[in-house]
Amino acid sequence: MNQDSAIATNARRRNPRGQGERLREEILAAVARLLDEKLAESALPVSLxxxxxxxxxxxxxxxxHFADKQQLAQAVAEDGYQRVVAAMQEADAQASEQGADAGERLRAQANAFCSFAVAERGVVRMMFGHDASSFDDPGQVHPARQLWEQWVNAIRECETQGLSWPDDAESVAMLLWSALFGRFALWTSTFGRHDEEEITTFVDRIVDAVLRDGNR
Structure with a gap:
């Protein structure tokens, strides 16, 4: 018996005969606990x-350039946020040049966000896997803040053109962002269906719904 087996035997008695299902449940519960503990780690799945x-x-x-994998992972996340915001700002500027109103500029930014997510799945996984505690400086603003402000500003631009929602701009921005990111997450993981047109169609539907709500 090796050391690990000896430790396991001493730490826990075997289930009586016929209680194998109970052990299975305990194993799954243990995995769930370990996963919860590791949620904030967001380890980079490649080596330096x-x-x-x-x-x-x-x-x-x-x-x-990078002291360790954690520092590299943080840099990947920061760069991802900068690039997705830049893509949204570029889409907004192009729509504005074409005479689009604030609602259509919002749609352009939503499409830019989803296009970035589709093209940069691995980077997006790192971006949204980093919580505030994973950044070294306790006073540092999480880089997701710039993306959040981009969403809020887009909604406020709609308000300046007469749209009005029952909730404040922050609530509407969170609703839109959550819906888009949630749909992207489902798109990447379910049924092997990865048709990008599904994302584009969803963007149109959710933006239409948000704008209708603001016209009431």
């Missing part, structure tokens, strides 16, 4: 050596 090989540089060169 793998990244160096992909770039074509010596592994030691990675440490000139």
């Amino acid at each position: 050596r793998e990244v160096a090989r992909e770039v074509g540089i010596a592994a030691q060169s990675m440490y000139l």
